[in-house]
Amino acid sequence: MSTATRPSAPAVPEAARATRYLRIFGTPVALLGVVAALYLYVDAQDLDRIEQRSLNAEYLVSRAVQHLSLSAVVVVLILAVAIPLGIVLTRPWARKAAGPVLTLANIGQATPTFGLIVLFAVVFMTWGVHTIAIVAFWLYGILPVLRNTMVGLEQVDRSVVESARGMGMSRARALISVELPLAVPVMLAGIRTALVVTVGTVALATFVGAGGLGDVINNGIISSRDTVLLTGSVLVAVLALFIDWLAGLVEDLFRPKGV
């Protein structure tokens, strides 16, 4: 409740604007730099046939596409379950279930993914490798989105919701046009976490034979070719950071004005 600030006044000081530009353009430039350095390094090596089998454009692109599509399916499933569940668990009539459900989600994240995926592969052999990978990573990534949806909705000022209801908005209307928009910043932070975590953990899909950039890393380990291992690791890291950067832009875009 400070004194009024005019919207026309220079809103962003020079320093803050510089930081902002650095955040928007700095990350992709740095990531491109890393990839370029990696390319130059690999190009300078004398690759044997085993290395060549992993380190060619066709193979790398196909693994990257696998990696991204697997991640995308997992994240979509996470969002489709965690957001509605988070909304339901913050309604007064379902609040009692919040504790047990959060505990379950916690267990999902606390269990080492590697253990989870291997366990699934052994127990649910009939499912097929992709299903096993997807279910394991899905369980692992639910928690940040679920928890942030709940926290985001709960931190909305009660008086704002009450005034919405007091003016004759239905429960659904108040949820859609007041509660959710005000919860969006916190929810997006959770979604961003889930994205990065998923892109990182999908590297483990290789161990059940579900592909992805983990294959490149695994090839490097099995064949003791450090160049291959390095390439796989750097690509996974670059991909995760790139997705994080994208999500950051989306966060900026969807943050409600005035908040």
Add this chain to the structure above:
Amino acid sequence: MPDHMIQLVELTKSYPGQSEPAVDALTLDIPEGEIVVFVGPSGCGKTTTMKLINRLIEPTSGRILLNGADVTGSDPDELRRGIGYAIQQTGLFPHRTVAENIATVPKLLKWGTERVRARVDELLTMVGLDPAEYRGRYPKQLSGGQQQRVGVARALAADPPVLLMDEPFGAIDPLTRETLQNELLRIQREIRKTIVFVTHDIDEAVKIGDRIAIFSEHGRVAQYDTPEKVLSEPADEFVADFIGAGASVKRLSLTRVADAAVATDWPTVQRGEQPRESDREFLLVLDEGRAVEWLPRRDGRGGLPVLNAVGPDHTLYDALNAMLTNNSDVVVVTDAEGTYRGTLDMPAIQDLIHADDTTSVPRRATKGEVR
């Protein structure tokens, strides 16, 4: 049209697990076009009662009649769109502009865009905010007082006959609060709504209310009467305690100078003219209609400037305060433009404050001494 806009009949709210109900069989009639203030200590059930009216809290038993119609079983969302609602901390939507906030109920009622826009500008003007400057702002770009004005405008948006206000000025600094109270009274003179106003501040209740309902506990009303009656004849010890010391002084703020009999017989003289003979110690010097100086009748002492004159919108409390500040028993009264109208003295204030007393003690003797 019934005289009573809101009727509460045997209204009860009890919560499971609590031995005593929060509101216990409350029956209360709220007349149309008046401001009724619910006042009482924390936990007395005043806010609960107010929320029972628009059914933000559903009653356990009893009935609510709005404009003669029983609304106890009607659709609560529909009901609330017809009742303005303003609360402490404003409850403004931080992610929506001032205009969008005010347009909330009109949009729920599916008004056309043009009609909504015109209404928003009209309301902003009414609450004293320039539409061109403020309609596009977000709540956090406003001061606390401005936010509260927007809150009131939003509550009035669809022109509801009834307005519920839950401690709307509770979190505002005293100076701004007084301004907002005055503006609410000014707006109410134009719009004549039925307003239920909840506060814990008896001074605010006395100032704002046409009637005051003093809640003791469990939604029991200890006294429901005009501020004058509540202050002069508290129904029981609880009410007397709640009003606290200084009930007589509080009554001074109930009467505006405009409604007081102003004496016009004080000897005056135009600036530059020779003073006339008079029995008063001082003459008032007028300059182009304004009182500027108290001029001593006799010796050659210089005049004293006229300070702290009161206008028609000041209260007798302000007049008394001016007298005490000036160390004088008389104060100059002007009209809204500052033109001299007359004078008001201490005995006149005493007369006014006791004019409607049925049990008056003799006090003429004291009055003589003051003069």
